[in-house]
Amino acid sequence: MKDKQAKWLDRLGSTLLVALAVLGLVSLILPTMIVIIESFDTRRFIAFPPAGFSLDRYRGVIHSDVLVKSAELSFFCSLATVTLDLALGIPAALALVRGSFRGKELITGFLLAPIMLPGIVIGIAILIFYSAFGFSQSIPLMVLSHVVFTLPFVIRLTMARMERANISLEEAAENLGASSWQTFRHILLPQLWPGIVAGGGFAFLNSFDNLTISLFTAPIRQRPLPIELFYMTRFDLDPRVSAIAAMEFVFALILVALVDSRLRSSGVMSDL
Amino acid sequence: MMSSDKSRWGFLPAVVFTTLMIGLPVLLLFVLGFLDIDRGTFTGKFSLQGYASVVSDPFYAEVFLRTLWIAALVTLLCLVIGYPIAYLFYRAKGRWKGVILLIVLAPLLTSTLVRTFGWMVILGREGALNQALLGLKIISGPIEFLFTLKGVLIGMTQVLLPYMVLPLMASLETVAPVLEEAAINLGASRWQVFWRITVPQTIPGISGGVSLVFILAFSEFPVPALLGGATFKILPVYIYQTMAILLDWSRGAALASILLVGSGLVVLLIQRFFRKITPWTQPS
Numbered sequence: 152m153k154d155k156q157a158k159w160l161d162r163l164g165s166t167l168l169v170a171l172a173v174l175g176l177v178s179l180i181l182p183t184m185i186v187i188i189e190s191f192d193t194r195r196f197i198a199f200p201p202a203g204f205s206l207d208r209y210r211g212v213i214h215s216d217v218l219v220k221s222a223e224l225s226f227f228c229s230l231a232t233v234t235l236d237l238a239l240g241i242p243a244a245l246a247l248v249r250g251s252f253r254g255k256e257l258i259t260g261f262l263l264a265p266i267m268l269p270g271i272v273i274g275i276a277i278l279i280f281y282s283a284f285g286f287s288q289s290i291p292l293m294v295l296s297h298v299v300f301t302l303p304f305v306i307r308l309t310m311a312r313m314e315r316a317n318i319s320l321e322e323a324a325e326n327l328g329a330s331s332w333q334t335f336r337h338i339l340l341p342q343l344w345p346g347i348v349a350g351g352g353f354a355f356l357n358s359f360d361n362l363t364i365s366l367f368t369a370p371i372r373q374r375p376l377p378i379e380l381f382y383m384t385r386f387d388l389d390p391r392v393s394a395i396a397a398m399e400f401v402f403a404l405i406l407v408a409l410v411d412s413r414l415r416s417s418g419v420m421s422d423l
Numbered sequence: 424m425m426s427s428d429k430s431r432w433g434f435l436p437a438v439v440f441t442t443l444m445i446g447l448p449v450l451l452l453f454v455l456g457f458l459d460i461d462r463g464t465f466t467g468k469f470s471l472q473g474y475a476s477v478v479s480d481p482f483y484a485e486v487f488l489r490t491l492w493i494a495a496l497v498t499l500l501c502l503v504i505g506y507p508i509a510y511l512f513y514r515a516k517g518r519w520k521g522v523i524l525l526i527v528l529a530p531l532l533t534s535t536l537v538r539t540f541g542w543m544v545i546l547g548r549e550g551a552l553n554q555a556l557l558g559l560k561i562i563s564g565p566i567e568f569l570f571t572l573k574g575v576l577i578g579m580t581q582v583l584l585p586y587m588v589l590p591l592m593a594s595l596e597t598v599a600p601v602l603e604e605a606a607i608n609l610g611a612s613r614w615q616v617f618w619r620i621t622v623p624q625t626i627p628g629i630s631g632g633v634s635l636v637f638i639l640a641f642s643e644f645p646v647p648a649l650l651g652g653a654t655f656k657i658l659p660v661y662i663y664q665t666m667a668i669l670l671d672w673s674r675g676a677a678l679a680s681i682l683l684v685g686s687g688l689v690v691l692l693i694q695r696f697f698r699k700i701t702p703w704t705q706p707s
Contacts, residue, residue, distance in 0.1 A: 157612040157614070158612070160614045161613045161614050164613070164614040164617065168510060169507070169511065171503065171507040171508075172507035172511040174504060175507065175588075176526050178580075179527065179529070179581065179584060180526055180529060181541070182538045182539075182540075182541025182581065183529075183533050183537060183538060183541055184541075185541050185544050185545055185551055186537060186541040186544060197543070197544055197547065198547070198549040199545070199550055199551035199554060200551070200554070238436075240437065242433030242434070242436065242437070243433055243436070243437035243438075246432065249431075250431040250433075250434075252431065258434055258438060261438065262434070262437055262438065262441055265445055268445070268683070269639075269641070269682065269683065269686065270642065270644070271644055271662055271663070271679065271682070272449065272679050275666060275676065276451070276452040276679070277444065277445070277448050278666075279448070279452065279675075280447060280451050280452075281448075295444055296444070298440070298444070299444050299445045302437065302440070306437070356531075359534075360534035360536070362536060362644070363644045363645065363659075366644075366663065366667065367666065377534065377536055380536045380540075381536065381645065381648075381649070384539070384540055384649055385648070385649060388543060392540050393544070396534075396537040399533070399534060399537055400532075400537065403532040403533060404532070406532075
């Protein structure tokens with residue numbers, strides 16, 4: 152009797168677990184899939200399922216000066232963000248892993264802390280602080296504000312690779328007469344590469360997609376793509392958003408495919 | 424060598440940057456709630472107006488409490504749906520493991536705006552969900568999801584779900600299968616093994632996931648602003664309105680400080696709670 156009850160409970164429990172997991176997994180991919188399907192609709196409004204097939208919305212995006220300009224702005228700002236991230240992050244990661252000095256833990260904690268700050272707080276704090284010193288919302292301020300929340304990713308992922316790098320290889324290179332730049336370039340950098348690529352890629356996507364911080368730091372007249380999309384969906388549902396969404400998704404897929412082979416072999420995902 | 428004197432100061436530029444760009448600004452954010460700012464310029468006077476206007480207004484207390492329970496509800500939903508996903512990943516073999524991981528990671532590569540827009544297509548009056556429910560004759564008229572709490576809860580749960588699943592997956596990897604096998608050999612049912620052996624071992628992961636999702640839910644802006652509408656009662660939307668539309672920066676600074684301190688306190692409470700119920704994870 153008790154056995155029967157236990158079996159029944161087992162079956163109910165595992166059914167419930169699987170049902171919840173499937174519900175969750177479907178909900179994770181459903182919205183993106185539906186947006187991509189809907190982006191080929193012929194109608195001038197958003198409704199599902201599509202009434203026919205057309206590329207009108209894609210034409211609408213490509214022929215819109217405003218949208219193309221804002222996409223370009225976002226792209227170059229994200230590129231600048233990643234460049235600054237790497238320039239600041241890699242030397243910091245090197246020093247924090249290899250160096251031994253007092254307060255190392257404290258400095259590491261301080262540099263990684265912005266991950267825990269809500270975007271809205273970062274945006275407002277930077278806006279108010281820099282307005283007080285006469286800097287207004289501008290492209291440089293937006294780029295710097297993006298570096299604030301993406302730098303920790305680059306530092307953390309590079310540090311994780313550093314910790315696994317083999318120091319005796321560097322010592323061997325030095326003993327054989329390599330300069331410290333040669334050692335860094337040919338021995339250490341290849342070992343750090345997966346962490347740098349993953350950190351930089353993740354920083355790029357996060358900067359490219361950021362809305363909350365940009366709302367406070369971006370210039371009023373030149374809007375990055377997420378702010379443009381925000382206004383396009385906030386006041387009325389512009390159907391072209393579905394085409395932009397589909398293109399963004401394909402863009403992200405290409406970016407991932409480009410770095411995937413490096414990432415998969417290195418298990419860098421577990422460092423995230 | 425790379426650990427030579429030259430490279431050991433490599434962290435300095437990053438420290439200077441972080442101090443100037445976010446350390447000092449956040450420090451001043453707390454102080455600014457006490458200063459009199461008129462449209463971006465200091466009047467040079469101290470005033471408690473920022474904090475006082477927030478604390479004395481019962482409306483903000485209501486918004487704060489509502490934000491608190493929306494964040495709590497979203498966190499709970501993420502845990503209830505996220506744990507089974509992580510568990511399925513833990514039990515899955517071969518190709519299925521890769522498929523589940525891909526589905527969990529894919530949304531992190533899609534922007535929140537794209538996914539929010541997807542939910543607008545799904546949840547609208549003429550949206551996919553209403554069409555499906557009407558077609559299956561489950562409901563007789565369309566349900567309003569957009570610009571309601573229901574829609575915001577669905578959207579926020581989906582957007583934050585990966586941040587719950589990933590720490591849980593990592594935590595389940597550390598579970599010792601030997602203990603599960605031993606329990607089964609001693610006559611425990613699968614259900615008992617799950618609750619008494621597997622789940623307790625993953626409490627550090629649950630604590631991490633719950634803390635992370637709560638912080639993110641408490642400050643989430645795009646999802647409630649779009650799925651809930653311009654006047655949805657939630658703290659981040661009000662902070663945005665105060666700053667960008669009312670241009671009341673001292674009140675905005677006060678609200679942002681309250682948001683930061685409030686979410687920090689709740690996370691401390693969450694972590695303390697989980698430490699208390701798992702005395703065995705404490706280093707003795």
